[in-house]
Amino acid sequence: MTASDETPVYLAADCGGTNCRVRLFNEDGALLSEGLGGPSNASLGLEPVLSEVFRATRNALARLNGATIPLSRLHAGLAIAGLVEEERRQEFLRIPHPFASMTAETDAFVAQLGAFAGGDGGLLITGTGSCAFAVKGDKKFYLGGWGFPVSDQGSGARLGHLAVRRALQAYDDILPTSPLCKKILAEVGTHPPEVSGWARTAKPADYGALASTVIEYAVKEDEVARSLVRTIAEEVNQMIRSLVRRDVKEIHHIGGFAEPIRPWLDKAHGRYLAKPRGDVFDGALRLINNRTGLINKTGKARE
Template structure:
């Protein structure tokens, strides 16, 4: 009977699980369920992960040899140990490994090889893989880190706007564009939006900053340059600490914003000898297959 590995990517909005045939990793069935981020609700997130995994096992021919769950928020407090214990109890016949979603993506992006992954979406984080060990840099949340993220970029733009009002020079392309996008006319309304909105709602304005930069606005170009430099710092730190030269990227800030990626890439080529930058789509769930291969 054939055997397969399951990789589960449990995020804040959905949980997806996929089976990969052994020994070559051929993709098999996929199932999707509700959110699996255990910081939202531990019991409900865990239940969604189990429901999604059970559905996949039921529809996949063969025997599952290994279950790898990459879960957002799992390293907060004792959640990883609790989830590992719960999954071990629910799947007593399986070898189960619990990690965070970024580490799962790291293995998926690098296909199990050693290297660095820098993720820049709403938040940002850097991860390095050396053998069977992983190391992180950044990703400490919007108050302590996440520089170079979509959220950070927009907050930097808002700070430029408040500075424009402080210096009595509020008639700038950035002020006009942000006020138009939010349908506001006063700085007080921008302050209210900033403190009442989610990180995702704020980060959603990042394409506006990119558009202004593409149109030649030097203020927005400077903001994006700073973001690229912050992300490059993560990669350079991890490469130098671990003697690595392969860097993969993920997240819309790096994969979709040309200015950020080009400056990030140029800086890495200047600072890391023989660096290889991997900017191509990858399946984080396949990270479960590579975890199985390297464990």
């Protein structure tokens, strides 16, 4: 495969609060390569998102064993967490890019497209952030996904945020302490002024990074950790119940925080959980091939 080869190459990207994952496929759908970038939630701004997409893409291109593919040969389909605000969506339609074509939708939309092969069903994402999206006939609807400060219930970032607050309450002797509280303070600042300073610049991914610690201590029977995890699990339960009330028959639960929180969820919800037909990258390929979602028709920027 050389720079003169004109066969299309497809770029599928999963842009989330923790990282940006990119996979390259040939026209037959075979995986060619993959690469990784940093946090790429739309709340950070579209230029930072595309910067991480470019970084992950170049990482993937560098792994092609000597093959040379310019960015201008790539048809990009992006699943972008937090791409919900109309202003941000309109910005996407105008932003310059170096690809042959570029289309995008929210990560939930694209993952649902992949999980149900374009058919009906509900998609619940719990990762650094959270969101649900469902398709039922000609109806489509979102739950949550409005950003960390006001939404993201049942997410890793929300669990990490609760843990930091709870650790400070223990430090101030408002509530009892525990090994988890001491561990959290050791991670973000021993004294409240240090924690406050950390929080001023902390991003959702920074809070989300603490979620695994809370789960670890919950498994160790730390009662504070268990209480926090139960709180977050109930938030996930609420989202599942909301999908069920809308008569969604099948729900696929994905995201980096899906497996850790699953043992804490209402067992009755298991009957709604569906086996996916594909993943977010399959959805991104459908996004490209079906010309679905936001289609950027702006002239190309230099590579």
